[in-house]
Amino acid sequence: MRSHLLNDTNAERYRRTVTEGVERVAAKIAATDRPFTGITADALAPRIESIDLDRPLGDTTAVLDELEEVYLRDAVYFHHPRYLAHLNCPVVIPAVLGEAVLSAVNSSLDTWDQSAGGTLIERKLVDWTTARIGLGPAADGVFTSGGSQSNLQALLLAREEAKTDSLEKLRIFASEVSHFSVKKSAQLLGLGQDAVITIPVDHDKRMRTVALARELERCAQDGLVPMAVVATAGTTDFGSIDPLPEIAELCEQYGTWMHVDAAYGCGLLASVKYRDRIDGIEHADSVTVDYHKSFFQPVSSSAVLVKDAATLRHATYHAEYLNPRRMVQERIPNQVDKSLQTTRRFDALKLWMTLRTMGADGIGQLFDEVCDLAVRGWELLAADPRYDVVVEPSLSTLVFRYIPAAVTDPAEIDRANLYARKALFASGDAVVAGTKVSGRHYLKFTLLNPETTVDDMAAVLDLIAGHAEQYLGESVVRAS
Numbered sequence: 001m002r003s004h005l006l007n008d009t010n011a012e013r014y015r016r017t018v019t020e021g022v023e024r025v026a027a028k029i030a031a032t033d034r035p036f037t038g039i040t041a042d043a044l045a046p047r048i049e050s051i052d053l054d055r056p057l058g059d060t061t062a063v064l065d066e067l068e069e070v071y072l073r074d075a076v077y078f079h080h081p082r083y084l085a086h087l088n089c090p091v092v093i094p095a096v097l098g099e100a101v102l103s104a105v106n107s108s109l110d111t112w113d114q115s116a117g118g119t120l121i122e123r124k125l126v127d128w129t130t131a132r133i134g135l136g137p138a139a140d141g142v143f144t145s146g147g148s149q150s151n152l153q154a155l156l157l158a159r160e161e162a163k164t165d166s167l168e169k170l171r172i173f174a175s176e177v178s179h180f181s182v183k184k185s186a187q188l189l190g191l192g193q194d195a196v197i198t199i200p201v202d203h204d205k206r207m208r209t210v211a212l213a214r215e216l217e218r219c220a221q222d223g224l225v226p227m228a229v230v231a232t233a234g235t236t237d238f239g240s241i242d243p244l245p246e247i248a249e250l251c252e253q254y255g256t257w258m259h260v261d262a263a264y265g266c267g268l269l270a271s272v273k274y275r276d277r278i279d280g281i282e283h284a285d286s287v288t289v290d291y292h293k294s295f296f297q298p299v300s301s302s303a304v305l306v307k308d309a310a311t312l313r314h315a316t317y318h319a320e321y322l323n324p325r326r327m328v329q330e331r332i333p334n335q336v337d338k339s340l341q342t343t344r345r346f347d348a349l350k351l352w353m354t355l356r357t358m359g360a361d362g363i364g365q366l367f368d369e370v371c372d373l374a375v376r377g378w379e380l381l382a383a384d385p386r387y388d389v390v391v392e393p394s395l396s397t398l399v400f401r402y403i404p405a406a407v408t409d410p411a412e413i414d415r416a417n418l419y420a421r422k423a424l425f426a427s428g429d430a431v432v433a434g435t436k437v438s439g440r441h442y443l444k445f446t447l448l449n450p451e452t453t454v455d456d457m458a459a460v461l462d463l464i465a466g467h468a469e470q471y472l473g474e475s476v477v478r479a480s
């Protein structure tokens with residue numbers, strides 16, 4: 001069994017095993033003709049159920065053959081140009097190489113004595129990101145598992161910085177289309193049920209700053225404490241960007257922590273053409289970035305950045321066995337002092353390999369391409385009488401709804417759109433997402449693949465219309 005350990009004697013076995021796996025995946029990626037097979041959970045479950053985990057197969061080839069059956073054959077492939085659903089990107093090869101290196105070496109980034117150079121590389125990438133944001137010389141941050149964790153940590157710091165004698169008095173302001181992790185974080189942070197004040201959005205799904213100003217004022221007059229404003233730079237549903245400079249001014253005026261959730265919009269930090277769309281982000285006290293969304297990095301790769309490094313002390317605890325207080329005096333760089341996690345992956349290496357191979361412009365150009373593609377898609381939808389399209393894209397998202405000329409009942413149109421999405425998923429021809437706008441069911445393209453073409457979008461719109469029409473045809477038959 002020791003032959004399975006990755007060590008000096010088994011280096012050759014490691015090479016052979018991983019190469020065999022990489023070859024399988026490469027062949028699979030090359031041969032995928034659809035983003036999904038359309039398999040159902042009910043059909044797949046018995047295959048996985050039937051496997052006896054206490055009877056190992058022993059040999060790599062057999063295990064990979066089995067993996068083909070239980071996973072690879074029916075996985076959802078984000079690299080396929082007709083995967084248009086969620087905020088998942090195709091990944092860049094240098095980052096995948098980084099992933100292979102970091103899991104083989106298996107550094108843990110909590111302390112210097114478990115990572116050495118890994119810690120310094122992470123710190124350099126944090127500095128690189130804060131410089132791109134423009135957070136100033138006192139900025140710092142740390143890699144996290146994802147945007148939800150970054151938002152939680154940012155709001156923890158904001159809570160600790162707020163001046164109050166009671167958690168019940170704290171209020172967080174976020175737009176009605178902000179990410180649900182804001183509410184979840186408020187709950188986890190022990191704030192009251194009413195802690196998150198929802199601010200309405202304008203026609204373009206951007207926070208209405210007039211409404212924000214009114215709510216901040218009301219909060220002050222009620223003797224409550226405005227703990228944080230969460231501005232979203234790239235909403236999950238629409239890609240809309242809240243007016244950051246105006247929000248920054250209001251935060252300044254009311255002494256409120258400004259958090260920018262740029263989980264999606266962070267790709268603009270590398271953009272060659274559209275960086276100005278997130279101007280104002282430099283005023284933030286904290287920023288969430290998800291490199292695994294718009295930097296084409298494999299999951300996980302995310303960070304929380306802060307304007308004032310000293311605020312990270314709210315996440316600092318010392319343990320004799322790990323990071324005793326004296327290490328701070330000895331200037332030993334322990335990232336655990338800034339993190340909610342302890343044992344932590346060296347995810348930063350993926351971004352490092354990416355920047356060292358392609359440069360920031362390389363990533364930014366890819367993101368610009370999907371933003372441009374979204375504009376083409378918007379034009380396509382706006383010109384198509386079969387569809388109603390919501391908001392012009394600020395990033396790479398399109399939200400639309402099939403509207404048959406002959407049907408006026410909005411509930412029936414809802415059902416046709418829901419049916420079309422399901423039927424498309426079951427066919428595996430393409431994958432799209434869905435959401436609700438003003439109480440009605442809509443469909444969504446999240447474009448993060450520069451390989452997707454206008455023809456792909458047009459073809460998927462035809463497929464959706466076909467499924468919706470089939471549903472409506474059958475529903476006429478049902479009714480008669």
Ligand SMILES: *Cc1c(COP(=O)(O)O)cnc(C)c1O
Nearest residue numbers: 146147148179234236261263264
């Ligand atoms: C995706 C997303 C998050 C959550 O990020 P995870 O990495 O999925 O945890 C937070 N905010 C916004 C705006 C997002 O789009």
